[in-house]
Amino acid sequence: MELLALFISAILINNFVLYYFLGICPFLGVSKKLDSALSMGLAVTFVMTITAVMSWMINTWILIPYNIGYLQTVSFILVIASLVQLVEMFIRKMSPPLYQALGIYLPLITTNCAIMGLALLAARKDYGFFEAVVFGIGSGIGFTLAIVLMAGIREQLDLADVPEPLKGAGIALIVAGIMALAFTGFSGMIKL
Template identity: 55%
Template structure:
């Protein structure tokens, strides 16, 4: 039990995909203008990551590994992720149209969000059991959401602050992102 908690917590904090592994930077910068859309994006990524981790684990264990087809894992995983993202898009369009509009192009871009593929590949590489893989995916998704929401909060504050003309927009966002990332390195010695 203790081990599982450590794996999930370290996926959220110590190995935060965005801020310490630098995966999934595109949506991190792109969808972090408002806390609400950041939460929506985070929710979509949590869903995709958890299920991607589960399904890729099944695909790997049942289809690829017994036949020695490890080399196919990347392409198969991308297939899984792409279909999942399409599925989420279809569901969101029906169920939560405002969120669908707010996420815009970044929703289909989860397909190419390397954090999702990274979570799936890392889970396999570390030989986690099925349950732990799912929890690892969930933790990675939670970590992504945490980073996104925290950073969205910072950016909302930035909107109201007096920023030098030359730093306005993306420049100050990148500097802020660096500082948030430095803060997350503080978790390095947690476990």
């Protein structure tokens, strides 16, 4: 039951994009077309889940027992960078269609602060193994939800008459603000 609450809160209430402001760069950069937004969301969800597992193992089995918590930042970023590389090679070998679909979005994920943020937040909240995994999957789905909704709105916005200086990022940010406002409606639904 608690895991379910954590899962839903990671998707809706503490949404990575709209609540923690993580992953804003791809959120603004890759949200112009619906299908590329979906691919990006799937790639992020995939990597987030694996990152949650890996960072939990490193934190619990290496950093904490040897009392080297100050290496957290360095070790997490290195793990994420190599993980993305490995995942990319693995998918290319195992599933060329999936590799085609994710395309350039996979390498871009290394610099996505949502992944690093996930590892850090999970470590800070002292999640157990299953909690960390659920948190990873939920956060990934939350990111996908936000970016896909955003892409849907932006496809419509192309047809709207937006004032010249607000075109592009400006109006996208304001739309994101209104979306964040709508998502605050979910807060209080679950008490953690």
